[in-house]
Amino acid sequence: MTGFRMQGVEDVPEVVGNAFVDFITTYQVPLRILLIIAVAVTLNWVLRRVLMRTVTRIVQGVKRAQDVDTTSEIQAAPYVNARAVQRTRTLGSVGRAAITWIIVAIALILVLSELSVNVGALVASAGIIGAGLAFGAQNIVKDLLNGIFMVFEDQLGVGDWITVGDVSGTVEDVGIRVTQVRAVDGTLWFVRNGEILTLGNSSQGWGRALVDVTVQADSDLAEVERVTMETAKSLMRDPATARKITGEPEVWGVESAYGDRATLRLAMRTRPEAQWAVQRALRAELIRRFNEEGIQLATELPQYPGGAG
Structure with a gap:
């Protein structure tokens, strides 16, 4: 009896091993498919994470070297460095989508192979079907091609301030088919790339702050111009605005005159996307200086034929 029991205990590993082998043999195809899916998901997660960490390090490295908080404030070689940051972000955004689609395609082919599907014939058939669908999905093809060319x-x-049709805002994501734009009121717009026919980008190269100063027509315009220039130059010495300005201020003279009003235009070259902040600072400082100098700003709107303007 003891010998029988000892023999049964010794056979347990063999029985378990045989059961495991039988299980693997029976379900080897489903198990391989599960393994392919698991590897694909893991690889996709790892590659996307590595890509975004690389993008983040490049962006932070450039900003740290320039000691700035925003891309538009980069001082040394501003255009090259700023566009390098923006382009890195954009390629990172497109790269995430590309990684996902490539891994999904490879995993699908491997899964079909495990199911004994003739992948070669399937690919050939897909090519024929794709050619037929292209005629019915021209908008999708147009979106894809336009998105690739734009990038x-x-x-x-990513991070650029753009205007597309009636939509103005910051680019949050650039996809191969759709671009996401966040408007100033927080609305997230999804713009199809194929529908972007005219695009205005305020984040490339440089900007220009334009401020119109409207005073009474009988004012001393030379004095108004002098105070305006002094005010603009004082902002160039202000640490809060100095690094946003890249050019000397210019008064373009009398921009318009109507009745008892005269308007002078002040222009100042700035870094990309900094023109609006400089304009706000200029207006506030001009009001303060004009009050000190006793210069009266025009308060009444001009009357145009047919009603109030």
Whole structure:
């Protein structure tokens, strides 16, 4: 009896091993499919994370080297460095989508192979079907091609302030088919790339702050121009605005005159996206200086034929 029991205990590993082998043999195809899916999901997560960490390090490295908080404030070689940051973000955004689609395609082919599907014939059939669908899905093809060209031609980048039709805002994501734009009121707009026919980008190269100063027509315009220039130059010495300004202020003279009003235009070259902040600072400082100098700003709107303007 003891010998029988000892023999049964010794056979347990063999029985378990045989059961495991039988299980693997029976379910080897489903198990391989599960393994392919698990590897694909893990690889996709790892590659996307590595890509975004690389993008983040590049962006932070440039900003740290320049000691700035925003891309538009980069001082040394501003255009090259700023566009490098924006382009890195954009390529990172497109790269995430590309990684996902490539891994999904490879995993699908491997899964079909495990199911004994003739992948070669399937690919050939897919090519024929794709050619037929292209005629019915021209908008999708147009979106994809336009998105690719926009990215590689550096027409826009993540973080850029753009205007597309009636939509103005910051680019949050550039996809191969759709670009996401966050408007100033927080609305997130999804713009199809194929529908972008005209695009204005305020984040490339440089900006220009324009401020119109309207005073009474009988004012001393030379004195108004002098105070305006002094005010603009004082902002160039202010640490809060100095690094946003890249050019000397210019008064373009009398921009318009109507009745008892005269308007002078002040222009100042700035870094990309900094023109609006400089304009606000200029207006506030001009009001303060004009009050000190006793210069009266025009308060009444001009009357145009047919009603109030």
